[in-house]
Amino acid sequence: MFEVAIESLWFVILLVISPVFLRNNWKYREWIFLGLNLFVFGVGIRSISQLLFAALFILLPYILTPRLKNKTWIIVVLVVCFAYEMKYDWIFGVLNIPYVFAWKLLGLSYILFREIDFVMQYEWLKEEGEEIRLVDYLNYLLSFYTIICGPIMRFRDYLADWKEEKQPLEKAEIYSCFNRMLNGYIKVFLISGVIHNYTDKAFRNFERWSGITFLIIFLGFAFLNAWYIYFNFSGFCDIVIAAGKLAGFTIPENFNQPYLARSLSEYWNRHHITLSQWIRDYIYSPIFKWGITKFEKADINIIQYVMLFVTFFIAGIWHGNTVNYLIYAILEGLGVSGSMWWNNTLKKKMGKKKYKEYQSKAIVKWMEIGVTWGYICISFAFVGYDTWGALMNIFR
Amino acid sequence: MNVKETLTEVFQDVFDDDELELFDEMTAEYVEEWTSLTHIQLIVAVEKKFGVKFTTVEVMKLKNVGEFIALIEKKLA
Known part of the structure; x- marks a missing residue:
């Protein structure tokens, strides 16, 4: 039976031959x-x-x-x-x-x-x-x-x-598309494949360790799983964006160095960009607008934190149907609204000018990137694995 | 006071910048504080000031301040 997956041979062939039928008028x-x-x-x-x-x-x-x-x-x-x-x-x-x-x-x-x-x-x-x-x-x-x-x-x-009328692609453009597809397949098959091996091994052996060793293994697992998700998903996007371009489609970009984000809200502008824009337009904007109008006398910042939590909680549970995704959703919601609260508090305390100066310091920039990245890794520990179940078994 | 002048006041208030001046081609790129998150605050402030309501799609359609002014004028007409 055929399986619809980016790595299926028939799907690869389909991506390569489709431009012949689709890139024309x-x-x-x-x-x-x-x-x-x-x-x-x-x-x-x-x-x-x-x-x-x-x-x-x-x-x-x-x-x-x-x-x-x-x-x-x-x-x-x-x-x-x-x-x-x-x-x-x-x-x-x-x-x-x-x-x-x-x-x-x-x-x-x-x-x-x-x-x-x-x-x-x-x-x-x-x-x-x-x-x-x-x-x-x-x-x-x-x-x-x-x-x-x-x-x-x-x-x-x-x-x-x-x-839009389809023009023939230049040789250099065709080469660049195939190059990006190949890079995508390297990311999906090779890099994320190798990483997945290690995350699988670490996950299967969670129960063998305890105390500080367990903590180190768990953090390593979370760190690698975050890279697995990045390489697998961005590789997939590289393949379809490039294959789509060969066939005459302009498929929007979905990643922009997400692990260099300085806050969780910036991260969501860099990771799965098209989902972030969708939830901004169809979830965050309407509910935030409703909140401001409904609770006119309440602090607008508090309404914003609550609505950001709700929005990213919904975005989180969309990812999957288990308790693990529920935890991921709560972590995402808390992370985005928490980072917004932190930035607003600093801005208020320091004033606009000092806050700008503080933000421009390299050490602050890299600390923010580090903290954001760490938080993302921890939240991704609950994506793709029954981490909650494993943790419950260990601590029971 | 015309729509543009009143809108300028709203922008100055929302983005906490008394020197902010509006022009038709102006977009979020020109105002540092104008993010997708503050955009909704701006929309609600404009709704309150002018006593109008915007739909989600009307907000999505806006490309720049000039279009925003035209939409407000259309609503007020």
Whole structure:
């Protein structure tokens, strides 16, 4: 059976040969792209009921958005479907909810992000006289380049990019794309593969150590796992961005040296950038605006800390369905709002001018980078492994 | 006082800078304190000052101060 993964040979071949069919101005280009997208998406479908659920989940926003004035209900239905399909352990376990529809789709969360973007931008596009066709909608939602792991494109940007007349690439550009793809595969296969070996070994042997030795092993594990996540995910993005460029797509960048961030909020502007922008537009902005309006007399900074916590908590639990991701979400929420509080407090105490001088010192810069990086490593210790379960076993 | 002058006051208040002057092509790049986090504070302050409401998409559409002024004028008309 085919498996949809960046390292599958058939997927590599697809990425390499697709530009032949897609980087042109043929009339049927959109249908070829749709065929490829449906094929890749279809590979992940395992039953008729899953297919029916997929059809409903995908077509619902396209059918309802032009017909309903209040779009909030469409988003609520989509989010509830998503939350159910994700089968959050800490909700299902506690509330004893039966999980009868095990239809988790390929790229479920990325489809949800794009659907919400489509629903939100629909009126804007109509205002601009844009014709919103099913084929464009499906290609946007199911693009095989970005369905597995992002980056998250916006519908408006996707349409503009799709309609742009495709020019042949220069030899140097083709070389640079293949070079980036190769670098991406080195990151995914070689570097993150080697690192993963060590994190696996450390995780499997947690129980063998105790006291200070355990602490050192745990920190080493957290440090390596953070690098694994970076190399694996950024490598994946390198591959699809470069392969997309060969085929005539401008897929947005998703990383900008995240481990050089001086605070958690800056980190989220450098790591998974398209997710950060999405949550800024569709979670943080509306809830912060609601908070300021609702609690007019409260301190605006406190509202901001609370809303930042809520936003990054949601971003955290989106990553996975176990208790480990719940801990990761709490750490992310506390980290972002805590770093904002720290910076605001310093600014208030020192005054604008002194704070600027303080920030410009090299030692302050590297200390901030170090603390932020350490915090990110600790929070990433709960991503990809049942670290919470292992810690519970050790301390029981 | 026209929209631009009132908006300048709001900007000066939100970004705590009495010397801040607005121009149509101005974007967040020109104001150090104007981040994605302070942007919402600015939007809410403008809503309060002018007695108008902006939707999420209207806010997303804004490219510069000139467009912001045009949107406020459209809402007030």
